[in-house]
Amino acid sequence: MSLSTFCEPIFPAIEADLQRQISRLDDLQTHLFHEMLTYHMGWTGEGAGLDAQGKRIRPLLLLLTNSSCGSDWRPALPAASAVELVHNFSLVHDDIEDDSEKRRGRITIWKKWGLPIGINSGDALFALSNLAILELSSTFPPDTVIKAASVLHATCLDLTRGQYLDMSYENRIDVSIKEYWPMIAGKTASLLASCTAIGSLLGGADEPTQESYRSFGHYLGLAFQVQDDYLGIWGDTELTGKSIESDLLTGKKSLPILYGLERNSDFAHRYIQGPIQPEEVSALSEELTKEGARLFTQENTDRMIDLALQALHIANPSGEAGEALYELLHKLVSRRA
Amino acid sequence: MSLSTFCEPIFPAIEADLQRQISRLDDLQTHLFHEMLTYHMGWTGEGAGLDAQGKRIRPLLLLLTNSSCGSDWRPALPAASAVELVHNFSLVHDDIEDDSEKRRGRITIWKKWGLPIGINSGDALFALSNLAILELSSTFPPDTVIKAASVLHATCLDLTRGQYLDMSYENRIDVSIKEYWPMIAGKTASLLASCTAIGSLLGGADEPTQESYRSFGHYLGLAFQVQDDYLGIWGDTELTGKSIESDLLTGKKSLPILYGLERNSDFAHRYIQGPIQPEEVSALSEELTKEGARLFTQENTDRMIDLALQALHIANPSGEAGEALYELLHKLVSRRA
Numbered sequence: 107m108s109l110s111t112f113c114e115p116i117f118p119a120i121e122a123d124l125q126r127q128i129s130r131l132d133d134l135q136t137h138l139f140h141e142m143l144t145y146h147m148g149w150t151g152e153g154a155g156l157d158a159q160g161k162r163i164r165p166l167l168l169l170l171t172n173s174s175c176g177s178d179w180r181p182a183l184p185a186a187s188a189v190e191l192v193h194n195f196s197l198v199h200d201d202i203e204d205d206s207e208k209r210r211g212r213i214t215i216w217k218k219w220g221l222p223i224g225i226n227s228g229d230a231l232f233a234l235s236n237l238a239i240l241e242l243s244s245t246f247p248p249d250t251v252i253k254a255a256s257v258l259h260a261t262c263l264d265l266t267r268g269q270y271l272d273m274s275y276e277n278r279i280d281v282s283i284k285e286y287w288p289m290i291a292g293k294t295a296s297l298l299a300s301c302t303a304i305g306s307l308l309g310g311a312d313e314p315t316q317e318s319y320r321s322f323g324h325y326l327g328l329a330f331q332v333q334d335d336y337l338g339i340w341g342d343t344e345l346t347g348k349s350i351e352s353d354l355l356t357g358k359k360s361l362p363i364l365y366g367l368e369r370n371s372d373f374a375h376r377y378i379q380g381p382i383q384p385e386e387v388s389a390l391s392e393e394l395t396k397e398g399a400r401l402f403t404q405e406n407t408d409r410m411i412d413l414a415l416q417a418l419h420i421a422n423p424s425g426e427a428g429e430a431l432y433e434l435l436h437k438l439v440s441r442r443a
Numbered sequence: 444m445s446l447s448t449f450c451e452p453i454f455p456a457i458e459a460d461l462q463r464q465i466s467r468l469d470d471l472q473t474h475l476f477h478e479m480l481t482y483h484m485g486w487t488g489e490g491a492g493l494d495a496q497g498k499r500i501r502p503l504l505l506l507l508t509n510s511s512c513g514s515d516w517r518p519a520l521p522a523a524s525a526v527e528l529v530h531n532f533s534l535v536h537d538d539i540e541d542d543s544e545k546r547r548g549r550i551t552i553w554k555k556w557g558l559p560i561g562i563n564s565g566d567a568l569f570a571l572s573n574l575a576i577l578e579l580s581s582t583f584p585p586d587t588v589i590k591a592a593s594v595l596h597a598t599c600l601d602l603t604r605g606q607y608l609d610m611s612y613e614n615r616i617d618v619s620i621k622e623y624w625p626m627i628a629g630k631t632a633s634l635l636a637s638c639t640a641i642g643s644l645l646g647g648a649d650e651p652t653q654e655s656y657r658s659f660g661h662y663l664g665l666a667f668q669v670q671d672d673y674l675g676i677w678g679d680t681e682l683t684g685k686s687i688e689s690d691l692l693t694g695k696k697s698l699p700i701l702y703g704l705e706r707n708s709d710f711a712h713r714y715i716q717g718p719i720q721p722e723e724v725s726a727l728s729e730e731l732t733k734e735g736a737r738l739f740t741q742e743n744t745d746r747m748i749d750l751a752l753q754a755l756h757i758a759n760p761s762g763e764a765g766e767a768l769y770e771l772l773h774k775l776v777s778r779r780a
Contacts, residue, residue, distance in 0.1 A: 130600065131600070131604070135604075135608060135622075135625055136604050136607055136608070138611070139603075139604070139607040139611075196566075199562050199563070199566060202558070202559075202562060203558070203559035203562055203563065204559075221539070221540070222539075222540035222541075222610055223607075223610060225536050225539060225540055225562060225565075226536070226540065226603050226606050226607055226610070227603075228562075228566075229533075229536060229565075229569070229599070229602070229603045229606075230600060230603040230604075230607075232566070232569055232599070233596055233599035233600040233602075233603060234600065236573060236592075236596035236599065237593070237596045237597065237600065240589055240592060240593050240596065243589050247585075248584075248585035248586050248588075248589050249585050251585070251589055252577055252580050252585050252588055252589065255573075255577060255592065256574070256577050259570055259573035259574045259577065260574065262566070262569070262570035262573065263467065263468070263567060263570040263571065263574065265566070265570075266476075266563050266564075266566045266567040266570060267468070267472075267473050267476070267567075269563050269566075270473055270476040270560075270563055270567075271472060271473070273559055273560060273563070274475070274476075285472075288472055
């Protein structure tokens with residue numbers, strides 16, 4: 107059974123629950139505030155539609171994990187909404203912090219309605235996420251709910267840690283590869299790990315199995331980010347569907363760039379001299395390949411995928427949802443250009 | 444017994460617990476990030492000290508309420524930290540949204556380290572607050588913890604509602620007094636109401652009593668804000684200890700100003716013509732007094748104080764902590780210039 111067939115009823119259920127969560131703000135006085143959030147979520151306004159909504163990978167991962175423990179995924183929906191709301195709160199704030207004018211092809215909320223509205227909207231999504239996770243208490247034992255909320259909140263703190271590290275690396279040229287891992291662990295892997303941890307907790311898995319699922323989500327997140335870093339230099343625009351602005355231009359401390367800097371050869375000598383110009387991108391990408399950065403990045407993606415696979419084998423997911431989890435990992439690999 | 448004597452052991456306990464909560468971020472990689480937060484909290488950096496820490500009214504209110512139910516306040520400390528962390532998260536973000544360069548006489552975190560750091564630091568305080576409230580589960584039944592967390596998270600959403608309303612009123616001259624109340628209910632009263640609601644919940648009060656305490660906090664918050672609005676026009680710098688920038692200059696839609704606008708007389712005619720100049724402040728304050736805004740604002744403070752008192756009588760707080768709650772309310776009244 108294909109991922110898409112098994113997931114057919116899941117996607118609309120996620121979307122409906124997210125809309126219900128956000129409708130907490132839909133009253134007479136804050137109607138427009140509510141509309142700003144539904145715009146960001148991709149449901150309303152110019153350019154609304156599937157592309158504007160993003161892939162909802164995190165809630166899907168949580169529900170598939172939950173289902174692969176032999177559980178009915180429907181009662182876990184508020185947790186799925188919670189992780190997606192956390193993801194979106196961080197996107198809204200990241201877009202301000204990175205001065206990004208576009209998100210999923212549309213004007214960002216802060217660019218459309220101003221900086222104060224942008225910050226406040228992110229805060230609202232954060233608060234909505236906190237409320238969503240507590241909704242589990244209508245179906246799950248209170249101890250389980252507290253554990254799920256603890257995992258989610260610890261992840262939110264991890265997100266700010268990762269974001270801080272990312273910012274602190276921006277103006278440094280001596281960032282080591284060793285420093286790369288805790289940054290992406292916080293920025294990317296922690297939330298994916300909390301999806302699989304919470305999904306399996308709510309699925310009734312025992313603690314060692316929860317830990318295997320958590321580990322699967324963690325390595326899936328690392329693999330996903332390293333792959334993203336790969337595509338940020340050698341990505342094929344048509345294949346990824348993104349209009350790529352090379353990471354060489356944005357100054358991002360991605361893994362291939364850190365590799366090049368550590369080699370301290372031709373790439374590094376040029377890089378530390380100051381901003382790269384668009385016409386240099388092609389030659390510098392080739393130089394990075396020549397110095398071994400491409401292979402190194404591919405090897406690291408593969409290593410993370412292997413570790414994710416090992417953890418998933420140990421977790422031993424069952425049924426169609428289990429197959430879908432393997433397929434999700436496979437889809438990640440095939441993103442390679 | 445005076446408020447200060449009874450509170451003597453409470454204040455350092457609050458401070459110590461807050462430091463413990465924030466120390467979650469104190470590791471090798473995020474040491475400087477941790478320092479940014481301790482700077483904001485008033486513990487480190489230039490100008491650190493009691494004045495820089497703020498009054499910690501919210502955690503005090505929570506612990507006094509808790510104690511006035513006949514309970515030992517110490518196990519409730521993580522909840523006290525949680526409300527203060529929420530307050531500080533909102534201050535950090537508000538300062539960015541309002542373009543404020545100073546807070547408690549010191550440079551604001553975003554002005555000192557930049558906008559991205561400012562947003563991210565507020566998010567970290569928010570996440571730390573979420574983690575703090577769940578710490579209650581080491582001493583309180585899980586159902587109680589979930590209820591306390593629900594109250595706190597609902598308040599965080601209220602804060603964003605109030606902030607949204609405040610922003611949406613900024614460029615409107617037709618804001619009515621009716622629209623004022625939900626704004627300050629969200630911005631100010633909700634968090635004080637959650638202090639007394641959570642304090643009494645953890646103190647083992649029955650539901651009707653919790654509701655009376657919640658109501659007390661709510662009206663205390665409204666009284667506090669209306670009083671603040673009063674001082675924003677007629678405040679005496681020496682008495683309040685603040686260097687007052689009249690609300691007439693900042694364009695804030697405070698209660699006296701909304702009253703003046705609704706009167707649609709001399710004050711309103713001048714106000715709608717555009718920014719007030721510093722040399723006009725004195726005459727316009729007098730005009731507002733003449734039109735009845737001063738009396739109206741005082742009456743509303745008194746009305747809110749009465750409602751707070753009524754609710755507190757019904758809650759029937761006991762012991763020294765109960766006396767301290769009455770005293771806290773009394774202190775509020777005496778802020779009047």
